[in-house]
Amino acid sequence: MDIGTLFQLSGSALGAEKKRLETIAENLAGAEVTHTADGTPYRRKDVVFKTFSAHLKDAADKNAPKLVTAEVAEDPRPFRSVYMPGHPDADADGYVKMPNVNVMEEMMNMISASRSYEANVKAIGATKDMIRNTLRIGE
Amino acid sequence: MPSGLTGSETFRLLAQVIDLRQTAHERIAGNLAHQDTPGYQARRLEFESALKSAVGEPGRLKPAATRPGHIGAGGGDAIASVHGTETTVRSGAGKDGNTVSPEDEMARLAQNALMFDAAAQLIGSKYRSLKEVIREGR
Numbered sequence: 001m002d003i004g005t006l007f008q009l010s011g012s013a014l015g016a017e018k019k020r021l022e023t024i025a026e027n028l029a030g031a032e033v034t035h036t037a038d039g040t041p042y043r044r045k046d047v048v049f050k051t052f053s054a055h056l057k058d059a060a061d062k063n064a065p066k067l068v069t070a071e072v073a074e075d076p077r078p079f080r081s082v083y084m085p086g087h088p089d090a091d092a093d094g095y096v097k098m099p100n101v102n103v104m105e106e107m108m109n110m111i112s113a114s115r116s117y118e119a120n121v122k123a124i125g126a127t128k129d130m131i132r133n134t135l136r137i138g139e
Numbered sequence: 140m141p142s143g144l145t146g147s148e149t150f151r152l153l154a155q156v157i158d159l160r161q162t163a164h165e166r167i168a169g170n171l172a173h174q175d176t177p178g179y180q181a182r183r184l185e186f187e188s189a190l191k192s193a194v195g196e197p198g199r200l201k202p203a204a205t206r207p208g209h210i211g212a213g214g215g216d217a218i219a220s221v222h223g224t225e226t227t228v229r230s231g232a233g234k235d236g237n238t239v240s241p242e243d244e245m246a247r248l249a250q251n252a253l254m255f256d257a258a259a260q261l262i263g264s265k266y267r268s269l270k271e272v273i274r275e276g277r
Contacts, residue, residue: 123167
C-alpha cells in the first residue's frame with residue numbers, strides 16, 4: 001500500500017462516519033415528524049458500512065486495501081402508536097403514528113460515530129507525523 | 140554484503156525497522172477505518188521476534204563468511220528478508236462479525252508510531268555522526 005492509498009483509506013472512513021452522523025442528525029430532526037411529504041410519519045434511516053476497492057484493478061485481489069463507504073437504508077421497524085386524540089394526524093381511535101426513531105438509540109450511535117471519526121483522524125495524524133519524521137532524517 | 144558508510148548492520152536494521160513499522164501502521168490504520176464494517180476481521184503484522192532472531196543475540200560470535208557459498212554469508216540478507224507474518228484476528232467478534240477493537244488499535248497505533256520515530260531518529264543521529272567525522276569534528 002502506498003502512502004496515498006493510506007490517506008485515502010482513512011479518509012474514506014472519515015467520509016463514511018460523517019455520513020453516519022448526518023443520518024443520525026436527520027433521525028433526531030425527524031423524531032417527532034408525523035406527516036412527511038407523502039403523508040406518512042418519518043421513517044428512521046440507518047447506514048450500512050461496505051467495502052470497495054481503492055483501484056478498479058484491485059477488485060479481484062483479496063489482499064488489496066479496501067476503502068469504506070456508508071450506504072443509507074431505511075429501518076423496517078414499525079411506527080409507534082401514541083394516543084393523542086386532539087392531534088390532526090390522529091386516526092378514528094385517537095392514535096397517532098409516530099416515527100420509529102428512538103432518541104436514546106440515536107444518541108448512543110452518535111457517540112459511537114464521533115469516536116470512530118476521532119480514531120481515524122488520529123490515524124491520519126500519525127501517518128502524517130511518520131512521513132514528516134522520515135523526511136527529517138539527515139537534517 | 141553491502142558495506143561502506145551506510146552499509147553497516149545498524150543502518151540496514153534501522154531501514155528494515157522503518158519499512159516494517161510502516162507496513163504495521165498501514166494495517167492498524169486499515170483496521171481503524173474498518174471498525175464499523177460488518178464482517179471485517181482485524182489484521183496484524185508481527186515481525187519483532189523474527190527480526191530479533193535475524194539480528195542474532197548481542198555479544199554472540201558469528202562465524203565469519205569469507206566466501207559467497209559460506210553459511211551465514213550475506214547476514215544482511217537475513218535482516219532484509221524479514222517481512223513479518225500477517226495474521227487475522229478471528230476472536231472477539233461482535234454481533235456484526237467485526238473483530239476490530241478500537242482501544243487495542245489506538246494503543247498499537249501510538250506504540251508503532253513511537254517505535255517508527257525512534258528508528259527514524261536513530262538513523263538521523265547516525266548520519267549526524269557521519270557528518271561530524273567527514274567535517275573532522277569542526
